[in-house]
Amino acid sequence: MPIHFIDFNASFIPEQEPILTADNRAFRYGDGLFETMRWMDGDIRFLQHHIERLQEGMRQLKLEKAERFDADFIRSRAAELIGRNGLEHQHVRVRLQVYRDGGGLYSPQQNHACYIMAVSKLDPDDVKHRKIGLIVDVYSEFKKPYSELSKLKTSNSLVYVMAGLHRTKHGLDDVLLLNQEGFLCESLSSNVFIWYDKKLYTPAISEGCIDGVMRKVVIDMALDSGMEVIEAQISPDILREADEIFHTNAIHGVQWVMGYKQKRYFNRVSRMLQERLAMVNC
Template identity: 50%
Template sequence: MKQKTGELARKNKIQNNARFRLTIYRDGEGLYAPETNKVGYLLEVKPLETAGYELNKKGIIVDVYDEIAKPVNKLSNYKTTNSLPFVMAAIYQKQHRLDEVLLLNQHGFLCESTSSNLFVVYQNQIYTPALSEGCVGGVMRNVVMQLAKKHQLPLIEAQINPQILNEAEEVFLTNAIGGVRWVMGYGRKRYFNEVARMFSGWLNQSL
């Protein structure tokens, strides 16, 4: 992987920060019943404008998208090309002029957003949907959990009822490209960003 990403960066004359995207697919003939299990892959690269992670100055506005729930199964924790539920959620987001929307799993509990993992600060505890709730096991999710452990902050993987959004002190989203993004509002509810700011600072220190 290190060799191939280096070659691709050089071919595209990218010397600094970049985003690599690896797509792995089943190669060979056959439809739903493959004739072989040969694997193919596509590696893409795109330059990034900034070297670190800057916390968003203006908090984002979110809502819950409940028209199509995300199923919970052994594939749920992986990022796959089966992205139709996320596309539909993003269309809802655009139609309602939101910055982001939160998806529910098939049981009606919080799962993730269209592009990020979710963290909720409630009564001085940090919660994130457990992998058993169907969320993607994101790279930045894992980094935030490690930072919480390092700095001895209580972080709990849990089943999270969306009603907690009306009472939480903070809500923030994480992914490998944007780092930590704090949520300012959900409906009429407004949030702080103290914990999100701490994680953003620790994240940049660790780079």
């Protein structure tokens, strides 16, 4: 079996080789951020959006030299790593983890940023989007607290882990998370959009959802198409009344939700946005 490599601080290392010590801050405290990106047609889709979110998050976490992680750096490191793993002509998931180096307890001893980049092959048919929609439910055992940190993709992911266990246990395609006030926040790995009364709704960033790259792209496409887009506080009760629901993320694009409990949804707006997304040159 060929060796699969990761990029650990600009060194290519076999993925099975241990690289982290017991005092690693990402392991101990979730002290870091990550970006999950899609490589296709020789580049990362919507790379500039990913960079802006990553750099903003690094500055919020007081990580030094955020500007180092620019388009040239991320693109070149991803391209070389993909080549090392023989994935040049594939659709690839690129995961970039950035974390605070050094020791210390809750108070860090320094703010230097280290990184790990990993790549894995994606099913090329995945980009065509499934014709059979997702079956979802609301996960309410643990709710997501919100603050200025909530919009970041941080290494602290326990709420998502617990929601993932619930999804698997109940045989669902995805679950919808609630914020600490009981309003819709996001799904397990996506932002959520709801078509209701001829308007497109999505939870506001202030409601605790991730500031998603595909969320930005879809909002712009919807506005360009003449839709009214409302970012708001949304009760989960709307799920029983909505005409259509779909999820968005950087890997899968736009995913139609077919059903919630006994409710079934149309696939008109999401299909139109899927088609427009496929034509976007980024």
